[in-house]
Amino acid sequence: MRVTSSLLIGPLLLLLLASVEMRPGKDKGATDKLTRNRMRGARRHSRSGPSRPVAPDCSELTESGDVFIDCQDRRLTTTPTSQTWSQKPKHLLLARNKIKVLREDAFSGFESLTSLDLQQNQISLVVEGAFEGLTRLKTLLLQHNRLGTLSEEALIPMPNLRYLRLYDNPWSCVCAMDSLIRTLQVPSNRNLGNHARCAGPAWVKGMKLKQIDPRLLCMETLPGDNQTDPTNPVDPIPIRTKPDATTTCHTYLFPQIRMDCSNRGLTEVPAGIPEDVVHMDLSHNSIRHLKAKNFQGARSLRTLDISHNNLEHIDKASLFGLLHLLELDLSNNSLRFVHYGVLEDLYFLSKLKLGDNPWVCDYSIHYMAYWLQLHSKVRHSGLWCQSPPEHTGESVAEYVYSYNKECPKDRQHSRSDEDQTDPELWNTAMEVQGELEELEPSHLRGPQKYQIIRLS
Template sequence: MRVNSGFALASLLFLLLSSIETKKPGKGRGLRGARHKLTRDRIRGAGRHSRSGPTRLVSPACSESTESRDVFVDCQERHLNSIPPSQTWSKEPKHLLLARNRIKVLQDGAFFGYERLISLDLQQNQISLVEEGAFHGLKELTTLLLQHNHLGTLSEEALIPLPNLRYLRLYDNPWNCLCPLDSLIRTLQVPSNRNFGNHARCSVPIRLKGMKLKQVDPELLCKESDPTGHPEGDLRDMTEPLRPSPFRSKPDATTSCHTYLFPKIRMDCSKRGLTEVPAGIPEDVVHVDLSHNSIHHLKARDFQSTRSLRTLNLSNNNMERIDTASLSGLLHLRELDLSENSLHFVQYGVLEDLYFLSKLRLGGNPWVCDYSIHYMVYWLRLHPGVKHSGLLCRSPPEYTGETVEEYVHSYNRECPKDRQNSRTHQDQTDPELWNTPMEVQGELEEELEPSHLRLPQKYQIIRLS
C-alpha cells in the first residue's frame, strides 16, 4: 500500500509541474491558444513585410513582369477559382490580370493586401455575385473590368471603396433591370461617371431587354417591378408590342471583341463570327486580332480610326478582296498577317500607307502569277526592310510552286520589244480585237503600273476605220 501511495503522490506532483509549465509566458494555452496563434500568424503573413521572407508563397502558374516601373501580375487563363493571396508575389502588383478564369464569386475582402492596385481585369470569368466588401481597400484602383461575366445585379455599395475609379466595363452580363439594380443604374448615370458601364444592357424584363443601363429610367424600376419577383418581370410585358431593334450596319467592336488594356491596349476579335470589320475600334488600340472570322471583303475606311495600330491579324478569313483605301492611315503598322485567305493578288495602292511595316505574312493564299501580281513585287522591292513570307504562285500550272519574285524575274527577262511588236501586229490585223475587253485590260494594266517603273511609250498606234 505504501508503494502505491508513493506512486500516486509522484504522479500528482508530475501533473502539477506540467500544469505550471504550460502557464509560463511564451507558451501555448491549450487549443484556444493554438488557434489564436495560427490566426495571428495568418494576419502577419498577409502583411507586406513578409514578401521577402521565407513564408512567401510561390505560384508558378502566373507570371510577374515590370513595365514602365509598374509591376504586372499575369494570371490569365490559369483555371483559377479564387483570387491568389497577395503575399504570393515578390513585389506589390499595380496591375492584376485575371481574365479567362473560373472565378464565380468575389467575397468580402477578396483583394486584401492589394491596396496599390491601379487596374484589375476580371473579364471572361463566371462571376455571378460580388459581395459589398469585395473591393475593400482598393483606394488607388482606376480601372475595373467585369465584362463578359454572369452578373445580374451589382450594388452601389460594392463600388464605394473605389474613390479613384475612372473606367468600369460591365457589358455582356445578363443584367436584371428590376428594383435591386436601382442604385447601380443611378451611379452609372451620374455625369462624372461617363466611362462607367457605357455598353451594358438589360436582359430582363422583356420591356427593357436590349436597353442600355444608362438610358433606363430608375424611377420606374421599383414601381413597375413584378411583385412576385419573377425574373421575367411583369406579365404585362407580354401584351406590349416589342419594339424593333435599331438597324446597325456594322457590329460594335467594344461589345463584339475582348479588350485588354494592359500592358498594351489590344482587341481580340478572333472567332467571333464577324463578316466585316467591326465599327468603333478605339483610336489608342495597338493590337487587333480579327483572325478566324468570315471577312471576305476588306472595305475602304475600315480602319480609319485606328491610328495607333501596330499589329493587325486578318488571317483565316477566306478573304477574296482588299479595296485600295482599306489600310489607309495605318502609318505606324509594323506587322500585317494576311495568311490563309483566298487572295489572288493585291490591288495597286493597297500598301502605300504602310511606311513602317516590317513583317508581312502572305502564305496560304492562291496567288495567281500574271500581270496583276506585279504590284506586290514592285512594292516589296522598294521596301527591302519588310520581311515577307508565303508569296508563292498557285496558278497558272506552269508557275505553280515558284516564288512570285522568280515569276516576275522570268517575265522581265523576255524581250519587251518583241512582245509588244507581236501584240501590236495582232491588234492591227485583227479588227475583231479592236476595243474588246482584252484591249481595254491592256490599257488599264499600263495605267496601273507604278509611275516610277513605267517605261516611256515608244509606239503610237493609229487606227483607220
C-alpha cells in the same frame, strides 16, 4: 537469484534510456530537413529574372516599371491570397478563370492596385465589401461574366475608378439596379459601364444601362404584368446587324491594349474599334471582303492578324488610317492579287505574311511585287505563284523579273513597222519618246522646238 535479476535489469534500463535519447534526435533531424525544404522553396520564389512564380498559380513580371501579377488561365475558383512581392503590384490579371463569387475583402493585400482584370470568369455575385481597400484602383474589368445585379455600394471603396467595363453580363434591370444605373449616368462617369445592356425584363431588354430611365425601375406594377410598365411601355432597341468590336471581342488592357476577335463567326470587320487598340486578332473568321475605311478609327494599331478568313477582296481604302502598322498577316486566305493602292498607307510596315493564298502570276500581281521592291525593309513571306501552271511554284519576284526580261523581245515581234525603224534604236530614249507621243493625247503634248512645213 537476486544478483542475477539485478544484473538483467541494469542492461534493460540502459537500452530504454538510449531509445529515449535517440527519438528526439530523430525528430530534430526531420525538423531540420523540413526547415531546409522550406528554405529551398523560399529561394525558388526569390526574384531571378523578368518573370518568377510568386504563388502556385500566378507569376510576377515587370513591364515599363510596373509590376504585374499574372493569374490568367489558371482555373482559379477564388481570388489569390496576397504574397510578399518584390515590389507592390499595380496590376492584377485574373481573366479566363472560374471565379463565381467575389467575397468580402477578396483583394486584401492588393491595396496598391491601379487595375484589376476579372473578365471572362463566371462571377454572378459581388459582395458589397469585395473591393474594400482598393482606393487607388482606376480600371476594373468585369465584362463577359454572369452578373445580374450590382449595387452602387460595391463601387464606393474605389473613389478613383475611372474605367469600368460591365458589358456581356445578363443584367436584370429591376429596382435593385436603381443606384448603380444612376451612378453610371452621372456625366463625369462617362467611361463607366459603356455598352452594358439590360437582359430583362422584356420591356427594357436590349436597352443600355446608360440610357434607361432609372425612375421606371422601382415603379409599382400591376399584378400579372410581369415587370412591364403599363403607363409608358418601351420597345426594345433592335439589335444592330453589324457587330460591334467592343462587345463582340475580348479586350485586354495590359501590358498593351489587345483586342481578340478570333473565332467569333464574323463575316465582316466589326465596327467601333477603339482608337487606342495596339494589337488586333481577326483570324479564324469568315471575312471575305475588306471594305473601305474598315480600320479608319484604329490609328494606334501595330499588329493586325486577318489570317484564316477566306479573304478574297481588299478594297483600295480598306487599310486607310493604319499609318503606324508594323505587322500584317494575310496568310491562309483566298487572295489572288492585291488591287493597286491597297498598301499605300502602310508607311512603317516591317513584316507581311502572305503564305497559303492562290496567287495568280499575271499582270495583276505586279503591283504587289513592285511595292515590295520599293519597300525593301518589309520582311515578307509566302508570295509564290499558284497559277497558271507554267509558273506554279515560282516566286512572284522571279515571275516579274522574267516577264520584264522577255517583254522587249515580245514587243519586237509584235511591231508592224519593224522594217521602217532601225532595230538599234529600240528601247532607247528616241523610241520611248515616240511611244509616249503615240499614247499621249495631242492636247497634252508639250510644244515642239521645230516645226517642219512641206512646200509643194
